[in-house]
Structures are given as C-alpha cells and as structure tokens.
Amino acid sequence: MFYESTRNNTLKHSASEAIIQGISPEGGLYVPETFPVFSLEKIADMVPMDYRQRAEEILALFLSDYPREEIRDCVNKAYREGKFDRPEIAPVHKLSENQYILELWHGPTCAFKDMALQSLPNFMEKAQKRLKADWETVILVATSGDTGKAALEGFRDVSGISILVFYPEEGVSQIQKLQMVTQEGKNLQVAAVRGNFDATQNGVKELFTDQDFVAFLEQRGYRLSSANSINWGRLVPQIVYYFSAYDDMVGEGYIDLGEKINVVVPTGNFGNILAAYYAGRMGLPIHRLICASNQNNVLTDFFREGQYNRNREFYKTISPSMDILISSNLERLLYEVAGRDNDKVKGWMEALKHQGQYHVGEEIREVLGKTFWAGYAPDEEAMETIRRIFHKHHYLMDPHTAVGQKIYEDYREATGDENKTLLVSTASPYKFTRDVAKAILGEEEVGEKDDFALNEILAQVSGMPIPAALQDLKGKPVLHTVSCQREAMRDVVMEFLQVK
Numbered sequence: 372m373f374y375e376s377t378r379n380n381t382l383k384h385s386a387s388e389a390i391i392q393g394i395s396p397e398g399g400l401y402v403p404e405t406f407p408v409f410s411l412e413k414i415a416d417m418v419p420m421d422y423r424q425r426a427e428e429i430l431a432l433f434l435s436d437y438p439r440e441e442i443r444d445c446v447n448k449a450y451r452e453g454k455f456d457r458p459e460i461a462p463v464h465k466l467s468e469n470q471y472i473l474e475l476w477h478g479p480t481c482a483f484k485d486m487a488l489q490s491l492p493n494f495m496e497k498a499q500k501r502l503k504a505d506w507e508t509v510i511l512v513a514t515s516g517d518t519g520k521a522a523l524e525g526f527r528d529v530s531g532i533s534i535l536v537f538y539p540e541e542g543v544s545q546i547q548k549l550q551m552v553t554q555e556g557k558n559l560q561v562a563a564v565r566g567n568f569d570a571t572q573n574g575v576k577e578l579f580t581d582q583d584f585v586a587f588l589e590q591r592g593y594r595l596s597s598a599n600s601i602n603w604g605r606l607v608p609q610i611v612y613y614f615s616a617y618d619d620m621v622g623e624g625y626i627d628l629g630e631k632i633n634v635v636v637p638t639g640n641f642g643n644i645l646a647a648y649y650a651g652r653m654g655l656p657i658h659r660l661i662c663a664s665n666q667n668n669v670l671t672d673f674f675r676e677g678q679y680n681r682n683r684e685f686y687k688t689i690s691p692s693m694d695i696l697i698s699s700n701l702e703r704l705l706y707e708v709a710g711r712d713n714d715k716v717k718g719w720m721e722a723l724k725h726q727g728q729y730h731v732g733e734e735i736r737e738v739l740g741k742t743f744w745a746g747y748a749p750d751e752e753a754m755e756t757i758r759r760i761f762h763k764h765h766y767l768m769d770p771h772t773a774v775g776q777k778i779y780e781d782y783r784e785a786t787g788d789e790n791k792t793l794l795v796s797t798a799s800p801y802k803f804t805r806d807v808a809k810a811i812l813g814e815e816e817v818g819e820k821d822d823f824a825l826n827e828i829l830a831q832v833s834g835m836p837i838p839a840a841l842q843d844l845k846g847k848p849v850l851h852t853v854s855c856q857r858e859a860m861r862d863v864v865m866e867f868l869q870v871k
C-alpha cells in the first residue's frame with residue numbers, strides 16, 4: 372500500500388516514509404491510495420480476538436512495508452494491561468438500550484490521545500531504522516494540556532527520538548500540570564512558558580519556521596518534528612477502535628452482525644471522526660457520523676452550508692481540546708468526496724489560507740450530508756448534560772463527551788433515527804474535575820477545594836473509580852521546573868539538546 376498527498380497525488384510513498392515525513396513538502400496530507408475492504412465475515416472473525424490482535428489485523432493492511440512481527444511488537448508495547456487499566460483497552464459501556472459509550476481514556480494519561488500516541492512513537496522508531504536515518508528526531512509540542520502528557524508518555528525512552536513539551540504557565544489544570552512536571556524518562560523535558568496557550572503555540576510555530584535555526588540544528592544531527600494528528604501514523608491506530616467497538620457490541624449481543632450503527636464524535640481537529648469515516652469506507656456498518664462541536668462551531672456551519680469560514684470569534688470553552696477554528700484533517704475527507712481531485716483540494720486550502728474561507732459547492736455538500744450530521748452545544752448545555760446524565764444513569768461524563776451526548780439527543784429529536792448509537796468518550800471525567808464537580812455538586816460545594824479533593828468526592832457519589840494514573844500523581848516528585856519567557860524558548864531547546 373502506497374500513500375499520496377492530498378495536494379499532489381503523483382508522488383507515492385511507503386508507510387514508513389509517510390510517517391517519518393509527517394506532512395508532504397507541498398503542505399498536503401498523506402492518505403492511502405486505496406482502502407482495504409473488510410467483509411462481514413472478516414469482522415465476525417475478529418469478534419473473539421483481543422484488542423491487540425484486532426489492531427494487528429487492521430494495521431498490517433495499512434503499514435504494508437512493516438514486517439508483521441514489527442507491527443505485533445508495536446501493538447504489544449502500546450496496548451497492554453499495566454498501561455491501560457482495562458483489559459478491553461477501549462471498553463464499550465452500555466448506557467441504555469439504544470446508546471453505548473466507547474471509553475477511549477483508559478490509557479496511561481487518561482485521554483483519548485493515548486490511543487494513537489502509544490503506537491505512533493513505535494512506528495516512527497521502526498521507520499527511522501528501516502530508512503537508516505542518520506539524525507535524531509526532536510519532537511516539539513505546544514500543549515493546552517492533554518496532548519503534551521500523552522506525547523511524553525508515548526515517546527519516553529524511544530530510541531533515536533527526543534521530546535520537548537512547552538505548556539502555558541497560566542493555561543492548564545492542576546492535574547494536567549502535575550501529570551507533565553512529574554514525567555519520568557531520559558529523552559524528554561517539559562518547560563512552562565510565561566503566557567497563555569496562544570503565546571506558547573506561536574512560540575513553537577516560530578521555532579519550526581525559523582530556517583536558520585532549523586539548519587543550525589540539522590548541522591548538529593537534529594531534525595525537528597511534531598506529533599500532531601496530521602501524521603498518518605497517528606490517524607491509523609484510531610481506525611482500530613471503531614472495528615474493535617463494533618466487534619465488542621456484536622460479541623455482547625448489543626447488535627446483530629451487519630446492523631448499522633451511528634457514531635457520535637466530539638470533534639476538534641477532525642482526526643477521530645475521520646478515522647470513523649475510514650472505518651465505514653472499509654466496510655464497517657455505519658449509518659450516520661455525527662460531528663459534535665462546542666461554541667467553536669465552524670464544522671457545524673460547514674456541514675450545513677458547504678462553506679468553511681474561519682473568520683469568526685474564537686471561544687475558550689470548558690471542552691478545550693475542541694477549541695479549534697482550523698480542523699486540519701477535514702482536508703483528507705474533502706480529498707475523498709471530491710473524487711481524489713488534488714487540484715480542487717489545493718484550491719480550497721489556498722483560499723482558506725488567504726481568505727480564511729472556501730465553499731465546496733452544492734454537490735459535495737449533498738454527498739457529505741448523506742453520511743454526516745453536525746451540531747454544536749455551548750458550555751451551559753454541556754454542564755446541564757453532565758448533570759442530567761449523572762442523575763438519570765449514574766454515569767460521569769467529561770465536558771467533551773457531554774457535548775457529544777447533547778448533539779446526539781438533538782440528532783434524535785431532529786431525525787427520529789432509532790439506530791443503535793455509539794458515543795465516543797474522549798476524556799476521563801477525573802481530568803476535568805472542576806467543571807464536572809460544578810455540574811454535579813454545584814459551585815458552592817466546589818469552592819476552593821483542590822482537584823484531588825474534588826475527585827475523591829466525585830468518586831464517592833458516583834462509584835466510578837479514579838484512574839490510578841491520576842491518583843498516584845499526588846506523591847510523585849516534581850522533575851521539571853524550567854520556566855521561560857516566550858522569547859527564550861529557542862534557548863530552552865538548545866540547552867535541552869546541549870548544542871551551542
């Protein structure tokens with residue numbers, strides 16, 4: 372299987388090359404030339420398998436230049452008990468007769484990013500060896516919380532790669548900060564930036580685009596890279612859990628083999644829901660894909676009107692991982708629905724860059740409307756949903772998942788669709804303690820209590836266990852104390868790599 376760029380499909384690359392490069396030199400994203408098809412028989416064959424075996428079956432088709440043993444080795448390292456606190460890895464929870472929840476937060480950092488960031492580093496390490504890379508890759512990350520920790524945990528002690536994470540001093544929760552500053556590992560560092568997330572992210576972007584600095588590092592044997600979801604190696608592991616969830620639902624007797632389900636995804640950069648779309652292309656019986664957004668509703672407008680317009684106000688919400696105005700992975704979906712026409716995609720992306728908007732035309736909007744439905748929920752609705760679901764089902768939802776829940780309810784009301792539905796849950800409620808506690812206990816009860824105290828109370832009232840990875844943070848020593856001005860981020864990189 373070869374990969375081509377969404378903006379120039381004449382060049383073909385192996386999976387290893389696509390994963391090492393991350394993004395195509397002309398700015399396009401790598402996509403597989405074709406999608407392998409899984410028959411219902413094959414899906415049935417996977418019902419008795421565990422998560423790792425299912426992952427191996429699916430990944431082997433996409434990573435065709437990786438020997439089978441390498442893939443097995445990668446998935447065994449990534450998805451094992453001890454790292455994940457449930458043997459199913461990504462368990463399906465039954466909420467009601469019609470509705471099921473795919474919990475993607477049982478990994479080492481309690482965020483769905485683990486599902487991909489536990490395996491991407493292994494894929495990169497093997498690809499570097501295969502392509503005889505004579506450089507060390509340096510992953511630079513600017514994080515608003517979840518990605519940084521998941522990337523640190525994924526890349527820790529991977530050979531040939533080191534990682535440096537910048538987080539905004541005034542922009543992450545108490546638990547998120549502790550997760551990062553207590554991170555162990557020989558090839559990594561964490562630094563606070565005095566400023567907000569925008570300053571941090573712009574600082575990292577400037578490092579990537581500073582040609583002199585990039586050349587300076589290359590002369591010393593270092594290449595900068597990022598770990599965000601435009602990398603194919605981060606997307607492909609996400610296809611796995613959709614098949615796995617479907618197989619679990621068949622295995623439990625929740626659905627019949629071949630029965631079509633809806634999938635609801637709290638969406639930001641469009642990676643997670645795109646993986647569901649790919650699963651559907653491969654034959655997974657999916658009826659509708661429901662794209663849930665918060666107040667940053669650029670995707671809702673896009674699916675309803677065919678117009679993508681980023682020229683709008685940016686809102687900071689209680690579901691920060693969905694606070695996004697440019698959903699990069701949408702480009703991959705457009706490439707498919709535009710009949711793999713790379714000139715069209717290039718035109719839209721240029722328009723987005725220069726005018727901040729583009730229109731895909733009525734025909735494509737209609738095609739998209741057959742598969743996708745979209746909606747958005749502001750913070751108050753997410754808070755109300757957390758409270759209501761807890762009282763009705765005794766189940767704790769984090770704010771991202773609650774947005775998905777609300778949009779599913781809106782969808783059912785609008786369409787009357789009774790198909791069984793899988794809601795993707797992207798974060799542990801115990802990572803977004805304050806807002807979950809406010810929704811359930813009320814402002815007054817929350818008061819000045821710290822996140823650990825609030826988690827204890829939430830665990831008591833809900834009976835849902837606090838993940839050990841969060842509970843253990845309390846006693847861990849702080850290992851990372853570097854804090855810098857935005858202007859000094861470059862010096863932090865140089866000190867980390869010990870170059871002058």
Ligand SMILES: *Cc1c(COP(=O)(O)O)cnc(C)c1O
Nearest residue numbers: 638639640641642643692797798
């Ligand atoms: C990253 C993230 C999302 C958004 O996922 P995309 O693949 O970027 O659409 C949603 N919820 C949580 C908790 C996340 O960390």
